[in-house]
Amino acid sequence: MSSWFKRKEKGIQTATEEKKDTPRGLWYKSPTGKIVESEELAKNHYVSPEDDYHVRIGSKEYFQILFDDNKFTEMDAGLSSKDPLKFEDTKKYKDRLKEAEKKTGLKDAVRTAYGKSMGRDLVIACMDFSFIGGSMGSVVGEKIARAIDKAIEKKVPFVMISKSGGARMMEAALSLMQLAKTSAKLAQLAEAGLPYISLCTDPTTGGTTASYAMLGDINIAEPGALIGFAGPRVVKEATGKELPEGFQTAEFVLEHGFLDFIVHRRELKKKINLYLDLVLNQPVRVEEVPEE
Incomplete structure (x- = not known):
């Protein structure tokens, strides 16, 4: 065999077990x-700067965006779901709950907190x-109800x-009851003359x-x-x-009158406070927030 196909000098090589891949999460592909870069993505409120794609984020990131200096008091943090119906599918519900809690570090699919946003006291759920796909079970309904209280x-x-993907099927009718429960609480909020932004x-x-x-009172979307x-x-069935093309996108829903505004995540804090100023008939304070 020709020497061309033989490597006589190995040079500098790294043993296979010592080779390191690029750290996971360093880059994001929209x-x-x-x-x-993941770091750049975080600085841009988790929005891809080139195509404006809004990456899915959770309560941790939204609280960082909306609460002043990321300071807030979390409510009912220890509330967790049970398995009253003893639901069994391919995997027992109680096992899925344990798995989801271990994987996410969360107790359930909603977190509620009280703090200040642009100096204004605010409750956010x-x-x-x-x-579990942001599914709405008894704990989700209860935490939202307590937050409204x-x-x-x-x-x-x-x-x-x-x-959310919708109601949590493993809790059957108990999950569906949360629709009425949370709606009734929002009616109480309205009776108290307090604004609600969704x-x-x-x-x-x-x-x-x-x-x-x-x-x-104002429905907005990303x-x-x-x-x-x-x-x-x-x-369709x-x-x-x-x-039609774009069916069920925020833009389509806005065009057909089911939303009031679409808000870029970068403007979220300012816009929410602007809407609250308008609803409460207070002086507009958005200019107090420095441009990023």
Whole structure:
């Protein structure tokens, strides 16, 4: 065999067990194929700078964005789901709960907190899709109800950030009862004369859309968010019609009158406070927030 095919000098090599791959999470690839450094993505509110794609984020990131200096008091942090129906599918519900808690570090699919945003006292409830698809069970409904009670007690506005696949099937009717429960609490909030802003993020579907997500005094959404009750396939089968392009995107929903505004995540804090100033008939204070 020719020496061309023989490597006589190994030179500097690294043993296989010592080779290191690029650390996971260092880069992010958006659906349009744009590559961005994870650090840059975080600095840009988790929005891809080249194509403006809004990456899915959870309560941790939204609290960082909305609360002043990321300071807040979390409420009902220890509340967790049980398995009253002894639901069994391919995997027992109680095992799925344990697995989701271990994987995410969360107790359930929503976190609630009280703090200041642009100096204004505010109660925020934010869903986490990473916990069983952001599904709405008894704990989600109870935590949202308690958060609304806190807003009424403190006489402050309430903001709900939805990100959910819908009702949690493992809790059956108990899950569906949360639609009525949270809607009734929001009626109490309205009776107290306190504003409610609903932010729909990707995705906002099912029972979440059928209840609190669409009951805001002002309903807003992030660009490109999927918003709807049933999925496109189910709607198509039920209607027997081809669906229009962009069906159930935030832009489509806005065009057809189910949303008030679409808000870029970079403007989220300023816009929410602007809307609250307008609803409360207070002087507009958005100029107090420095440009980023």
